[in-house]
Amino acid sequence: MTRDQMTDPDSRTDNQATDGGRESLANNDLEGSDPTTDPLVDSSIDVDKSAAPSGSESRTVIESRDLDVFYDDVQALQSVDIDIPAEQVTAIIGPSGCGKSTFLRCINRMNDLVDAARVDGELLFEGKNVYDDDVDPVVLRRKIGMVFQAPNPFPKSIYDNVTYGLDVQGVDGDYDEIVEDALRRAALWDEVKDQLDSSGLDLSGGQQQRLCIARAIAPDPDVILMDEPASALDPVATSKIEDLIEDLAEEYTVVIVTHNMQQAARISDKTAVFLTGGELVEFDDTDKIFENPEHDRVEDYITGKFG
Amino acid sequence: MATDQRTGDWYGTDEAVSRLRGQAFKSLCLGATLLALVSVFVLLLYVANDAFRPLSADIGWLLTFAASLLLPTLGATGYYYTRDARAGETAAIALGLPVVSLLLTGGVFITLEHIVTVYQWASIVVALAIAAAVVFAHGRVRTSADLERFIVLVAVPIAALVLIPDLILSLPMLPTEALALLGSVVVPVAVVVGWFVRRQRENDRDGAIAAGLTLVVAAAGLGLAPVVGLSPFVWMLLVVVTAVPVGLYVESVVRRGAGTAGLAFPVLVAGGVIVGVVVTEALGFAGPNSWLDWGFLTDPPSRTPEDAGFYPPLVGSVMMLLVIVVSAFPVGVGAAVYLEEYAPDRGWWGRLVDLIEVNIGNLAGVPSVVYGVLGLALFIRQGGLGSGTALVGGFTVSLLILPIVIISSQEAISAVPDSMREASYGMGATRWQTVRNVVLPEALPGIMTGNILAMGRAIGETAPLLIIGAPAVVRIAPDSFTSKFSAMPRQIYTWSSEIDAAFQHGVLAAGVMTLLVVLLLMNGAAIIIRNKYQRRD
Numbered sequence: 001m002t003r004d005q006m007t008d009p010d011s012r013t014d015n016q017a018t019d020g021g022r023e024s025l026a027n028n029d030l031e032g033s034d035p036t037t038d039p040l041v042d043s044s045i046d047v048d049k050s051a052a053p054s055g056s057e058s059r060t061v062i063e064s065r066d067l068d069v070f071y072d073d074v075q076a077l078q079s080v081d082i083d084i085p086a087e088q089v090t091a092i093i094g095p096s097g098c099g100k101s102t103f104l105r106c107i108n109r110m111n112d113l114v115d116a117a118r119v120d121g122e123l124l125f126e127g128k129n130v131y132d133d134d135v136d137p138v139v140l141r142r143k144i145g146m147v148f149q150a151p152n153p154f155p156k157s158i159y160d161n162v163t164y165g166l167d168v169q170g171v172d173g174d175y176d177e178i179v180e181d182a183l184r185r186a187a188l189w190d191e192v193k194d195q196l197d198s199s200g201l202d203l204s205g206g207q208q209q210r211l212c213i214a215r216a217i218a219p220d221p222d223v224i225l226m227d228e229p230a231s232a233l234d235p236v237a238t239s240k241i242e243d244l245i246e247d248l249a250e251e252y253t254v255v256i257v258t259h260n261m262q263q264a265a266r267i268s269d270k271t272a273v274f275l276t277g278g279e280l281v282e283f284d285d286t287d288k289i290f291e292n293p294e295h296d297r298v299e300d301y302i303t304g305k306f307g
Numbered sequence: 308m309a310t311d312q313r314t315g316d317w318y319g320t321d322e323a324v325s326r327l328r329g330q331a332f333k334s335l336c337l338g339a340t341l342l343a344l345v346s347v348f349v350l351l352l353y354v355a356n357d358a359f360r361p362l363s364a365d366i367g368w369l370l371t372f373a374a375s376l377l378l379p380t381l382g383a384t385g386y387y388y389t390r391d392a393r394a395g396e397t398a399a400i401a402l403g404l405p406v407v408s409l410l411l412t413g414g415v416f417i418t419l420e421h422i423v424t425v426y427q428w429a430s431i432v433v434a435l436a437i438a439a440a441v442v443f444a445h446g447r448v449r450t451s452a453d454l455e456r457f458i459v460l461v462a463v464p465i466a467a468l469v470l471i472p473d474l475i476l477s478l479p480m481l482p483t484e485a486l487a488l489l490g491s492v493v494v495p496v497a498v499v500v501g502w503f504v505r506r507q508r509e510n511d512r513d514g515a516i517a518a519g520l521t522l523v524v525a526a527a528g529l530g531l532a533p534v535v536g537l538s539p540f541v542w543m544l545l546v547v548v549t550a551v552p553v554g555l556y557v558e559s560v561v562r563r564g565a566g567t568a569g570l571a572f573p574v575l576v577a578g579g580v581i582v583g584v585v586v587t588e589a590l591g592f593a594g595p596n597s598w599l600d601w602g603f604l605t606d607p608p609s610r611t612p613e614d615a616g617f618y619p620p621l622v623g624s625v626m627m628l629l630v631i632v633v634s635a636f637p638v639g640v641g642a643a644v645y646l647e648e649y650a651p652d653r654g655w656w657g658r659l660v661d662l663i664e665v666n667i668g669n670l671a672g673v674p675s676v677v678y679g680v681l682g683l684a685l686f687i688r689q690g691g692l693g694s695g696t697a698l699v700g701g702f703t704v705s706l707l708i709l710p711i712v713i714i715s716s717q718e719a720i721s722a723v724p725d726s727m728r729e730a731s732y733g734m735g736a737t738r739w740q741t742v743r744n745v746v747l748p749e750a751l752p753g754i755m756t757g758n759i760l761a762m763g764r765a766i767g768e769t770a771p772l773l774i775i776g777a778p779a780v781v782r783i784a785p786d787s788f789t790s791k792f793s794a795m796p797r798q799i800y801t802w803s804s805e806i807d808a809a810f811q812h813g814v815l816a817a818g819v820m821t822l823l824v825v826l827l828l829m830n831g832a833a834i835i836i837r838n839k840y841q842r843r844d
Contacts, residue, residue, distance in 0.1 A: 113732060148729060165735065168744065
């Protein structure tokens with residue numbers, strides 16, 4: 001399984017070196033460039049405390065405790081602590097190679113497919129550590145749907161694409177109805193209702209990505225993970241996907257990784273900022289992050305001074 | 308910036324950069340290409356000339372066919388090439404498909420004549436149908452018992468295949484051969500045709516019509532075939548293996564409405580042949596005294612060159628290919644799937660896997676004569692199988708092509724994008740579900756292409772057959788996998804050492820041409836499959 005660029009240890013190390021240098025200049029903080037003894041890890045606990053009141057409005061679905069991820073000897077995540085609330089959109093932003101995709105892939109254990117990846121710490125889904133020995137990753141992934149960066153429909157018909165999850169999960173029911181419902185919720189039904197038997201690859205890029213979203217929601221998961229779902233799309237398709245994500249948050253917990261800070265500001269309720277070295281620097285309500293972040297590094301990143 | 312006042316010419320007009328070495332290199336490469344092509348082509352022309360002896364025909368015969376066949380064909384080719392490329396594509400397939408399907412019909416005929424009798428085949432079909440029904444019914448009744456379901460899925464077909472065929476064959480009354488063929492070949496093909504058309508047209512009625520038409524036309528042979536001088540048996544095979552694919556293709560071209568002009572090409576060729584034959588018969592021109600004629604394909608080998616035929620080796624090659632398809636492909640594809648999808652790629656086990664993969668590559672380069680010795684030691688000395696049988700020949704050549712099958716299948720599987728595997732795992736699919744639903748369907752065209760090319764290699768192998776003791780001459784086509792057989796290249800080798808020059812030049816050339824045509828067709832099929840599925844992206 002090839003790692004995508006985000007989690008490639010080589011590119012990560014490069015970013016770490018350059019950004020670490022810039023960051024110590026900006027903060028005038030020499031320790032900040034050392035990923036292992038970073039004092040900002042402590043401050044992330046403060047963020048958790050400050051996030052707790054707003055998090056208590058809604059139930060926590062996913063929480064990580066002291067989560068470390070390594071690719072061979074390279075550390076991709078450093079003791080991440082986060083509480084992701086139910087039925088809201090949580091955006092994860094940060095520069096390239098900061099580990100945001102890695103974190104997303106930890107949630108549904110997609111990193112199991114990367115032989116080099118090793119996970120320490122706890123990641124709790126509905127109160128259960130998903131890395132416990134008695135957790136079957138396949139069962140976990142049936143509860144947590146995923147949409148990938150590049151649209152990746154199967155070379156099957158549109159109908160078969162949407163029913164794929166139902167087939168492999170052995171879901172009973174009226175497939176025609178489920179397909180129509182999933183495609184409607186993915187805002188694709190009106191465009192494809194007359195060509196359900198044609199190949200999913202015949203659709204445009206934006207339609208393909210909405211098909212992938214329909215495929216992910218068809219088996220009715222609890223959580224939907226999105227790994228930069230709009231990064232390969234043009235602005236019109238992007239805005240459609242964004243509208244869709246806001247609608248989805250009424251029923252699902254959505255965790256979305258994005259490069260695009262405006263996008264995070266537009267659609268998310270909560271925002272987590274990962275910075276170089278794989279540390280979660282700040283996690284709070286989106287308004288707070290974009291208007292009055294606690295950390296100078298986050299402000300620098302958001303205002304475009306680095307990253 | 309660069310607005311320096313240049314007094315001379317514009318840049319580069321006074322001194323161009325030298326291309327001499329590049330040109331020389333290009334010419335050398337072109338020369339190498341031409342040398343390779345020309346040397347092979349000359350050899351082929353030489354052999355074809357020996358096999359067909361076109362110059363032994365009357366001048367009138369040659370001129371007649373040039374006028375009736377060659378000129379119209381060339382004219383049409385020119386038209387397609389310059390004016391209507393789409394029709395040209397149609398023309399190539401419309402001419403090739405009938406030829407290929409006719410040859411396939413011959414292959415099926417040989418199989419049903421010598422290898423599996425119609426009754427055996429029918430009883431196998433009945434057994435599998437019963438097994439499928441039992442498995443399906445069990446799945447309906449016991450929906451959740453996974454292990455039990457798996458055991459039923461494996462055990463019932465095996466039990467059915469062991470018990471039911473013998474039971475049926477021991478019945479006191481069996482239907483006529485034609486009726487058995489109707490039930491066991493025509494009906495399944497009609498069902499497949501109906502399903503295919505229904506899926507293509509998304510219309511139940513069209514599917515039913517296509518299936519019904521296939522059935523009716525095939526069944527009409529029971530009454531009509533004797534009128535045109537064929538047995539109902541051959542009629543049905545022609546309908547099912549030749550007419551059905553050609554009909555489906557013609558229908559699809561007409562429906563698409565693009566390149567319909569290409570359909571005229573096979574008519575032109577066939578018409579040219581008929582006109583040529585009629586005219587030369589009427590005027591009494593003698594045709595070429597060709598070594599490769601119908602008699603050569605249907606007669607057994609003989610001591611006199613004029614009577615020598617190729618039929619038993621043809622049957623032997625078909626039998627050997629059957630053994631190879633059944634033995635090498637499942638093993639090879641299975642190994643490829645394991646190495647690509649399951650084998651560890653890190654740690655000590657990963658290194659072992661790397662070592663194995665490197666050595667599979669090495670095995671692909673081991674000379675075929677060595678595999679012959681291996682087959683001799685393994686299957687004949689150790690395994691106790693009879694020497695020179697189709698079974699041993701097929702097994703030995705299977706060993707030889709196994710590395711090729713594994714490597715080409717591995718390449719096809721690793722060409723499946725990882726994003727598709729991720730999508731599948733992300734939907735909560737198990738590894739098995741991912742391999743079955745995503746990886747294998749996507750890799751199948753590539754696997755098939757590689758396997759067909761490996762078959763092409765297998766059908767031409769000679770040395771292993773010599774070592775395992777395939778007889779120099781087989782006068783009666785083998786009727787079982789455990790009787791002595793000869794294959795096409797083995798027979799050609801025999802002819803090459805005959806003293807009579809007519810064998811060495813004429814009969815041998817005819818055999819070589821037959822072998823090459825079979826090879827070309829197989830490689831052509833592989834290319835068509837590859838192109839068909841590549842274009843989709």
